[in-house]
Amino acid sequence: MRGLDRLLELQELDLEIDRLEARRRELASGEDLRAAREQAEAAEGRLGELRLALDALSREIQRLEHEAASLEAKQRAEERRLYDGSVANPKELEALGHEVEALRARRSRVEDELLDQMVRREDLEAEVAEAEREAAEARSRLEAVGGESAWELERIEAELAAKRPAREALARALDEGLLALYEEIRHQKKGVGAAALVEGVCQGCHQELSAMELDRLRHAEGVARCEYCRRILVRV
Numbered sequence: 001m002r003g004l005d006r007l008l009e010l011q012e013l014d015l016e017i018d019r020l021e022a023r024r025r026e027l028a029s030g031e032d033l034r035a036a037r038e039q040a041e042a043a044e045g046r047l048g049e050l051r052l053a054l055d056a057l058s059r060e061i062q063r064l065e066h067e068a069a070s071l072e073a074k075q076r077a078e079e080r081r082l083y084d085g086s087v088a089n090p091k092e093l094e095a096l097g098h099e100v101e102a103l104r105a106r107r108s109r110v111e112d113e114l115l116d117q118m119v120r121r122e123d124l125e126a127e128v129a130e131a132e133r134e135a136a137e138a139r140s141r142l143e144a145v146g147g148e149s150a151w152e153l154e155r156i157e158a159e160l161a162a163k164r165p166a167r168e169a170l171a172r173a174l175d176e177g178l179l180a181l182y183e184e185i186r187h188q189k190k191g192v193g194a195a196a197l198v199e200g201v202c203q204g205c206h207q208e209l210s211a212m213e214l215d216r217l218r219h220a221e222g223v224a225r226c227e228y229c230r231r232i233l234v235r236v
Helices: 002-027 033-084 088-171 176-188 209-218
Strands: 194-198 234-235
Touching: 002 033, 002 088, 002 176, 002 194, 033 088, 033 234, 176 194, 176 234
Parallel strands: 194 234
Antiparallel strands: none
């Protein structure tokens, strides 16, 4: 049948055109740009949340520092009263001693909490620095995608402009019946209407044909079809 030996060439060209057209639709719809924008917005959002958390933690640390300083001052004042002889009553001295111990214990708890929060702040500052880096990269990517998309769209249009005439010329070299069958199968099989038969294996569905079927195909006239996927088979 006329053009059967060039059917795989047509198939490869069609797959390339399909790929280019799919990519053109993707670019025209702005999917890459949308994805880059969403990534940048997510990175900025995470950075904002981390900065808010860092601000809140810094305020808490400042509060604890003030509380610790206030407790220290009060503790020292009470200790002076305890030891400077200004309080002579034994009961008052005992109560003052208990107050000093309570202030010391409370101050110790506050200082321990302050140390924990300062360690948390160091970890959070490291997270903020990493988030700033990721946000900067996402912004750069968003800017780059805008320019890259326009350039790629131009390149695709140029390739399609060259491949479509070549496809039309190649299609004219095929028998009309063969071309019609190929187009019908290609529509049914996700763009692949013809496949090579290599060592008894259909390269369309990758199934090995039975020995009986291979023998039948060797002696049959007309277009060979895969017994599994029904694509047109071309021996290579």
